[in-house]
Amino acid sequence: MKKSIFAPGVVKLFGEHAVVYGKPAIAAAIDKGVYIDCVSSDRLVVETVGITTGLRFSPLDRRVEAFGAEKFFAYVETALRLAQERWGDLAAKFTIRSDLPPSAGAATSAAVSVGILKAYALCAGADVGDEEAAKLGHKVELEVQGIASPMDTAAVTYGGVLKILTNPFRAEPLKIQLPPFYIVLLPRLGTTGEIVKDVRALLGKRKSATWVIEAIGKVVEEAEGCLRAGDLECVGELMDINNWLLGALGVVDGRVVDLLGMLKPFIYGGKISGAGRGGIVILIPKEGDVVSRILKGLGYPYYKVSVYPKGAGEV
Ligand code: MEV
Missing domain, CATH: 3.30.70.890 (GHMP kinase, C-terminal domain)
Structure with missing residues (x-):
């Protein structure tokens, strides 16, 4: 049976870059993001639809067929590895679609990281709380990028408009109305x-x-x-x-x-x-x-x- 996750993209209303140095920021989840479907399969397979034409990736033999896909798949592969360590092996096929192109600044890397973790847990019949998903998602970003604040992965995980505070990290929901x-x-x-x-x-x-x-x-x-x-x-x-x-x-x-x-x-x-x-x-x-x-x-x-x-x- 197919199971599906939607992970929203995120825009930074205020404060990016400074947030890396302990300043607050305000981020908002948006109604465009990443969809991840999961169905059972005889092996672990990930494919994307529409992100790059005809792109297909097999995490087992690390084959990537399409130019420029390596960066995007670094997030996918790292999230899969952390999910596998946490919830064990899973024979499933994940299909990823995105409303927005990767690397545009809409946190699609955070959305795909948190989305894969949530989809993997869902299809493995495991429970993943938001706090754990946000933490693991941030770990994925840190591994792939080297430097990353927990802002994007928190905003993907919790949604809405959030005030991000650091030292210690907190994501406070701001109950505000912002027109489209x-x-x-x-x-x-x-x-x-x-x-x-x-x-x-x-x-x-x-x-x-x-x-x-x-x-x-x-x-x-x-x-x-x-x-x-x-x-x-x-x-x-x-x-x-x-x-x-x-x-x-x-x-x-x-x-x-x-x-x-x-x-x-x-x-x-x-x-x-x-x-x-x-x-x-x-x-x-x-x-x-x-x-x-x-x-x-x-x-x-x-x-x-x-x-x-x-x-x-x-x-
Ligand atoms: C990237 O979406 C936002 C930056 O502030 C970096 C980060 O917070 O990790 C530029």
Whole structure:
């Protein structure tokens, strides 16, 4: 019998990068993400549909048929290994579909990691609580990326809008209403791991960069108040400020600046989401129809998304 898990993607409303250095952040699960089906089989097989054409992977002989798939499958393979260590061997076929392309900045790596862990446990007839799923998912990201905060895996696991606090790590649900918003996908110039390492190198070299991290932390605190008050003008302005601060860390390029500049009259504000250098740009629309029309004309893929109130789970 087929069992299915949906693991939501995640956007960072405020605070990415600074969260790696102990500052708070605000993340939101969205209604686009990763679907993982599991059916019994004579061996462990994983295949993807639509992520890259005709991609097929056998974890047993480590065969990957398609260029560029290695990174995505590193998460899949690591999650499978941890699941196998935790719940024992499983002969099953997993089929993975994603609404969003991998490596865009929508935490598809966290979604696929937590999703595989949840699907494996479900199909093995085991129970996995959210705390354990989030912890194991973070372990997958750490193994594959080298550096990763627990933010993305927590947001995939718990869903909704979360304030992320570090030292010790906590993910506090923020009971707020955020109207649907847009995400635009720009081609990515670098992986999350590479970009996070570049920021770390800059911080090691330039004292001034550490004040940028401090400032992002302050923006997050103020943004929480605006989100709680439902004040979209304030949310948008603080997104713009957060985006310029991320620019000072070298992760926002001209394409993002041009896009936000062009859309300025029709949005409250916007910013990159995730590691940056392209990837996802969030737009909080004032005039959604105009924003859609302009985005269509520009030819970038874009989606209108809503906050997904639940975490990864059976559908
Ligand atoms: C990546 O989605 C978000 C970063 O803050 C890195 C992390 O938190 O691990 C850039």
